[in-house]
Amino acid sequence: MSLWTLVIVAAIIVLALKLAGYLVPPALFEKPGPARVSTLLTVALLAALVAVNTVTTGQQIVLDARLPAIALACALFALRVPFIVVLIAAALCAALLRMAGLGV
Amino acid sequence: MQPTSRAALRSALSVAIAVSAYGLSFGALSVAAGLDVWQTCVLSLLMFSGGSQFALIGLVASGGLSAAPAAIVASTLLGVRNTLYAIRMSPIIGPGFAKRVAAGWITIDESTAVATAQPDLPSQRLGFWVTGIGIFIGWNLTTLAGALLGNLLGDVRQYGLDAAAAAAFLGLLWPRLSQLQPVVVAVAAAVVAVVVTPWVPPGVPIIAAAVVAVVVGLTNWLGRREVVA
Numbered sequence: 001m002s003l004w005t006l007v008i009v010a011a012i013i014v015l016a017l018k019l020a021g022y023l024v025p026p027a028l029f030e031k032p033g034p035a036r037v038s039t040l041l042t043v044a045l046l047a048a049l050v051a052v053n054t055v056t057t058g059q060q061i062v063l064d065a066r067l068p069a070i071a072l073a074c075a076l077f078a079l080r081v082p083f084i085v086v087l088i089a090a091a092l093c094a095a096l097l098r099m100a101g102l103g104v
Numbered sequence: 105m106q107p108t109s110r111a112a113l114r115s116a117l118s119v120a121i122a123v124s125a126y127g128l129s130f131g132a133l134s135v136a137a138g139l140d141v142w143q144t145c146v147l148s149l150l151m152f153s154g155g156s157q158f159a160l161i162g163l164v165a166s167g168g169l170s171a172a173p174a175a176i177v178a179s180t181l182l183g184v185r186n187t188l189y190a191i192r193m194s195p196i197i198g199p200g201f202a203k204r205v206a207a208g209w210i211t212i213d214e215s216t217a218v219a220t221a222q223p224d225l226p227s228q229r230l231g232f233w234v235t236g237i238g239i240f241i242g243w244n245l246t247t248l249a250g251a252l253l254g255n256l257l258g259d260v261r262q263y264g265l266d267a268a269a270a271a272a273f274l275g276l277l278w279p280r281l282s283q284l285q286p287v288v289v290a291v292a293a294a295v296v297a298v299v300v301t302p303w304v305p306p307g308v309p310i311i312a313a314a315v316v317a318v319v320v321g322l323t324n325w326l327g328r329r330e331v332v333a
Contacts, residue, residue, distance in 0.1 A: 003164070006172045007143045010160055011150035013176065014183035018153075019208040021190020022197070037321030038185050041314055043286045044293035045182050046155065046277035048313030049162050051294035053270035056301045056309075058166065069267035070274065077278045084125045090271035094264030 065097040112227035116218050116234035123154075123214055124242025126272070130157060131250020133269050136260035137165035141251040148247040152240060153212055155182040155276055159310070162269060167306025174307020181314055189216040196228050210236030285326045292316045 054070045055061055073090040081089075105113075127148065134144040139161060147157050156179035163175040190211045196219060197207045210233075219232035257263060281287050293313035301309045320326070 001169060001172045003139060003143060003169065006160075006164070006169070006175060007139070007146055008150075010156070010176045010179045011147055013180050014151045014153050014156045014186070015209065017180070017183040018186040018190050018211045019205060021187040021211065022194050022204045022208050024187075024191070032324075033322060035188060036324060036327065037318055038188055039280075040286065040289050040317035040321045041181055042155065042185050043277065043280050043289050044313050044317035045159065045178060045310060046273050046280070047290035047293040048297035048310045049159055049178075049273040050270055050277060051298050052166065052301065052309055053162055053266070053273060055298055056166070059302055059304075059306065061298060061301060065264070066267045066270055069264060070270050073267075073271035073274050077275060082122070083272075083275045084129065086275060087126070087129050087268045087271050091264035091268040094267035095262065096264075098262065098264070 065094040065102065068097060069094040106226070108222065108224055108227040109230050112218070112222045112231035113234055115221070116231045117238060119214050119218055119235055120238030120242055123239050124246050126154075126275075127243040127246030128250040128253070129268060129272055130154070130161075130243075131247040131252075132254035132257070132260075133158070133165075133250075133265060133272070134161045134247075135251050135254035136257070136265050136269075137161040138168065139164065141248070141255065144251040145244070145248055148244045151179070151183075152209065152243070153179075153183055153186060154243075155213075156180075158269075158272055158276065162273070163307045163310065165266075165269065170305060171307035174305075174311055178307070178310045178314075185213075186211055189213070192216060193219065193232065196225065196232065207232070207236070210240050212236070212239070214239055283328075285320065285328075288326055289317055289320050292320075 054066050055063060069090040072093050073086050076086040076089055130148070131144055134147065135141065147160065151157055159178040159182050160175045163171040163178055190208055193207060193211055193216055197204060215232050215236035218235040219228045222228040222231045260266065277290060281290060293316045296316055297309040297313040300312050
């Protein structure tokens with residue numbers, strides 16, 4: 001599969017999911033079970049993406065400058081600092097640690 | 105203009121501006137992950153769903169094309185909630201094929217949230233369209249700017265952009281951690297994903313984590329008893 005195929009296929013599926021909501025009979029999804037699974041699915045996937053992007057590289061577990069950067073991001077989100085500011089702070093934190101030769 | 109409509113307009117515009125700002129980070133991280141500027145822009149134009157877009161580039165960044173099937177599964181699973189939003193928005197949008205397709209295109213977390221927070225039908229409609237169209241324009245412009253900027257940067261680890269990618273997922277996750285059940289699911293999913301990483305192909309850890317949500321969701325372990333709104 002090429003990168004273009006991946007981009008187009010994934011984008012069309014996600015778009016189709018949105019449009020489908022305006023076509024299907026509402027009763028199908030309004031039961032609490034599917035609604036709850038969908039909500040928790042979002043939480044689980046995002047949490048897994050945080051973890052994998054913080055402490056793994058390829059198939060290895062790697063502890064490096066990303067970990068303190070994410071700890072900082074956690075603290076800043078808890079303080080309700082805006083999204084884009086937190087991202088810049090996390091990037092700066094990792095960049096500075098690497099510049100200092102710490103936690104490459 | 106009614107006071108309720110003015111309030112809807114105000115919250116729609118402020119949400120649209122705030123959200124559009126992080127299209128910059130999406131654009132930059134996407135080219136850092138290995139997509140080109142055009143592929144990055146197609147994602148923002150066609151997929152137009154932040155969580156799914158970040159998931160796709162996150163998996164391509166970690167596993168390249170071998171993670172492509174997992175990238176499709178992950179972006180699809182993250183897109184399922186938009187279907188639920190669409191079902192909720194459907195009666196508010198009303199009839200008309202072209203109008204419903206346009207509404208579907210811009211049915212995302214923010215447009216649904218702003219719309220459903222308004223007290224009456226006219227301000228719900230106004231909130232939905234202004235938020236959705238505002239973010240669509242802003243997000244695509246900042247995606248392009250971020251992608252062009254990312255192209256100039258070169259080695260992204262040097263600038264800590266890999267840490268920013270992880271922080272972006274954390275930012276999308278954070279507002280969802282208001283109750284015990286999602287917190288437990290988040291922690292369990294993170295642990296499962298990391299523990300299985302050395303043993304399975306790239307991308308699969310994310311799918312493994314999704315199983316946690318399905319099990320907890322179907323059994324409603326640690327959940328409240330009343331019906332989810």
